[in-house]
Amino acid sequence: ELKVEQNPLFLSMQEGKNYTIYCNYSTTSDRLYWYRQDPGKSLESLFVLLSNGAVKQEGRLMASLDTKARLSTLHITAAVHDLSATYFCAVVLTSYGKLTFGQGTILTVHP
Amino acid sequence: GAGVSQSPSNKVTEKGKDVELRCDPISGHTALYWYRQSLGQGLEFLIYFQGNSAPDKSGLPSDRFSAERTGGSVSTLTIQRTQQEDSAVYLCASSPRILAAMQYFGPGTRLTVL
Numbered sequence: 001e002l003k004v005e006q007n008p009l010f011l012s013m014q015e016g017k018n019y020t021i022y023c024n025y026s027t028t029s030d031r032l033y034w035y036r037q038d039p040g041k042s043l044e045s046l047f048v049l050l051s052n053g054a055v056k057q058e059g060r061l062m063a064s065l066d067t068k069a070r071l072s073t074l075h076i077t078a079a080v081h082d083l084s085a086t087y088f089c090a091v092v093l094t095s096y097g098k099l100t101f102g103q104g105t106i107l108t109v110h111p
Numbered sequence: 112g113a114g115v116s117q118s119p120s121n122k123v124t125e126k127g128k129d130v131e132l133r134c135d136p137i138s139g140h141t142a143l144y145w146y147r148q149s150l151g152q153g154l155e156f157l158i159y160f161q162g163n164s165a166p167d168k169s170g171l172p173s174d175r176f177s178a179e180r181t182g183g184s185v186s187t188l189t190i191q192r193t194q195q196e197d198s199a200v201y202l203c204a205s206s207p208r209i210l211a212a213m214q215y216f217g218p219g220t221r222l223t224v225l
Contacts, residue, residue: 033214041218094167099154104154
């Protein structure tokens with residue numbers, strides 16, 4: 001059974017600081033997604049990582065994938081309040097895109 | 112273009128009643144997924160449709176849950192004899208084909224069973 005674990009589950013950051021959210025998964029996969037969820041809202045796609053060594057960047061967020069280590073990271077650079085949200089990673093094992101999600105990381109950025 | 116839409120946005124029902132949740136995927140998207148988000152279980156896969164057929168129903172929690180898709184478009188998730196543990200947000204997602212780069216999620220239906 002595929003298990004996807006994120007850490008930390010709660011992250012309180014000061015504006016301007018850097019931090020990394022980790023996503024470990026238990027079974028080989030070369031397809032990983034990162035989503036953002038604001039309170040009471042649905043999931044917004046951030047990144048799709050499709051191969052070992054893939055790196056994607058958008059604004060202050062950068063995601064990477066190491067399929068050999070079964071690890072993805074979401075790095076936050078110079079955090080701002082607008083980044084406060086819950087971040088999920090999700091791994092695809094099947095041939096048809098069924099997502100298995102991590103527990104989510106609740107990020108709060110303080111002034 | 113329009114995104115994935117779901118209705119109703121909120122549903123409050125009494126234990127034992129049946130409910131129907133609707134998902135309108137993005138036009139032309141052949142793959143459709145239902146997920147459930149609850150405090151205790153996080154985000155869980157329920158069922159996958161390719162066209163009108165459902166090759167994977169493995170996530171449906173019990174035989175009280177069923178889903179169908181018609182015309183390769185709209186999907187309905189039906190929960191019979193609702194229980195309090197069915198309370199959750201039910202999310203629908205679609206993608207243009209299997210293993211497409213992106214799954215697009217709808218706003219969800221928040222179900223509360225009293």
